[in-house]
Amino acid sequence: MPIDIxxxxxxxxxxxxxxxxxxxxxxxxxxFQNFTAASLNLKNLEEKIAEAWxxxxxxxxxxxxxxxxxxxxxxxxxEDDQAPHITIGTxxxxxxxxxxxxxxxxxxxxxxxxxxYFNQSVPVHLASEPTxxxxxxxxxTIDTEDKISDEDLISYERTLKExxxxxxxxxxxxxxxxxxxxxxxxxxxxxxxxxxxxxxxEHFIQRFSKAILELKEHRIPLISYISSSRSNDIIxxxxxxxxxxxxxxxxxxxxxxxxxxxxxxxxxxxxPILDRKLIEKYLVEKQASNGTRTAIFKSNNSILExxxxxxxxxxxxxxxxxxxxxxxxxAYVANDNKLLHLAHNALKLQCKVGFGYPVVLSEAxxxxxxxxxxRQIFYDLLKEHYLKQSGAKVNLSTKELRKRISFx
Numbered sequence: 001m002p003i004d005i006x007x008x009x010x011x012x013x014x015x016x017x018x019x020x021x022x023x024x025x026x027x028x029x030x031x032f033q034n035f036t037a038a039s040l041n042l043k044n045l046e047e048k049i050a051e052a053w054x055x056x057x058x059x060x061x062x063x064x065x066x067x068x069x070x071x072x073x074x075x076x077x078x079e080d081d082q083a084p085h086i087t088i089g090t091x092x093x094x095x096x097x098x099x100x101x102x103x104x105x106x107x108x109x110x111x112x113x114x115x116x117y118f119n120q121s122v123p124v125h126l127a128s129e130p131t132x133x134x135x136x137x138x139x140x141t142i143d144t145e146d147k148i149s150d151e152d153l154i155s156y157e158r159t160l161k162e163x164x165x166x167x168x169x170x171x172x173x174x175x176x177x178x179x180x181x182x183x184x185x186x187x188x189x190x191x192x193x194x195x196x197x198x199x200x201x202e203h204f205i206q207r208f209s210k211a212i213l214e215l216k217e218h219r220i221p222l223i224s225y226i227s228s229s230r231s232n233d234i235i236x237x238x239x240x241x242x243x244x245x246x247x248x249x250x251x252x253x254x255x256x257x258x259x260x261x262x263x264x265x266x267x268x269x270x271x272p273i274l275d276r277k278l279i280e281k282y283l284v285e286k287q288a289s290n291g292t293r294t295a296i297f298k299s300n301n302s303i304l305e306x307x308x309x310x311x312x313x314x315x316x317x318x319x320x321x322x323x324x325x326x327x328x329x330x331a332y333v334a335n336d337n338k339l340l341h342l343a344h345n346a347l348k349l350q351c352k353v354g355f356g357y358p359v360v361l362s363e364a365x366x367x368x369x370x371x372x373x374x375r376q377i378f379y380d381l382l383k384e385h386y387l388k389q390s391g392a393k394v395n396l397s398t399k400e401l402r403k404r405i406s407f408x
Contacts, residue, residue, distance in 0.1 A: 039072035089360030111367025291348035322356025
């Protein structure tokens with residue numbers, strides 16, 4: 001039976017009541033006041049952040065500013081940059097194996113796009129590269145008894161294929177002699193690795209690092225773009241600033257206190273807001289133009305301890321004109337003004353021509369996406385293949401058959 005639209009609509013209308021909206025505005029204003037106070041008291045902010053960073057006694061991840069930039073800095077891209085360059089993006093999609101189909105085969109599809117700007121001699125590239133796996137054993141050569149789920153394994157391999165493909169394309173396009181910017185969709189902070197066996201983590205970091213370090217060697221900046229980010233690293237940084245104790249020690253000083261009543265909260269009955277909501281308000285207050293970025297921050301997420309120093313992840317927030325996006329970059333980009341400038345200008349252009357979202361990533365997504373029809377074609381091709389091989393009758397599971405046929 002399809003979803004009952006009337007019942008669903010009644011529940012949706014109750015999601016955002018006036019009281020909820022007013023409460024959010026109050027929390028946002030209180031957080032913004034804390035942000036303003038911190039930006040006016042940089043010495044105290046930096047001392048408290050440095051102490052908490054070194055001791056690791058905060059029970060949450062938080063950020064600190066990187067280099068010479070401070071929490072309230074806003075940096076504009078060039079007004080009308082028309083320097084010739086190439087932007088390369090990749091994205092991935094997959095078909096997981098299904099217990100209800102005739103085969104345990106799965107598929108990873110990597111979409112790739114290369115677009116040159118202000119130069120007509122470089123060809124545009126749009127393509128997809130599918131890889132079919134007969135079983136989970138074909139996906140990785142890792143030999144361990146501690147296996148991970150097929151879904152996690154596919155996602156693991158797809159992430160690596162995305163960065164390896166963008167690196168391969170960058171290597172191939174170096175021959176054109178133009179600056180290149182590489183772009184990915186999603187985070188570079190792969191915190192989910194914490195749940196995997198050490199051998200999987202080591203294998204991931206090895207391949208991931210190798211690809212990014214090759215980009216560094218070719219002096220190609222890497223940008224990873226996160227739309228509608230759920231991060232609150234900056235919000236948590238402000239909690240460190242507001243901590244009333246001489247030294248931050250959450251477990252010792254605040255054990256058992258409800259999260260809504262912590263002394264580091266900017267207001268009573270506080271529920272954290274998102275970084276992007278705070279930065280959005282700040283950009284409006286400062287009347288920042290499209291293409292403006294915040295200061296560069298570092299995250300203290302524990303997974304980054306496993307990353308080589310040159311690819312430890314930094315981030316900034318970016319005003320696209322349509323949203324405030326979180327943009328992550330490796331340390332080698334953050335520490336090189338020339339690469340950072342190239343990446344910033346390229347990102348501004350990407351969001352301008354893509355109406356608020358990088359066009360190479362939207363096109364790479366279109367190349368990668370596996371539709372419902374594509375998925376069914378994949379399963380039909382598998383069925384045809386096995387029928388030809390065996391000549392025997394091949395059946396779907398009873399559940400899958402019943403899902404495809406209605407008796408009412």
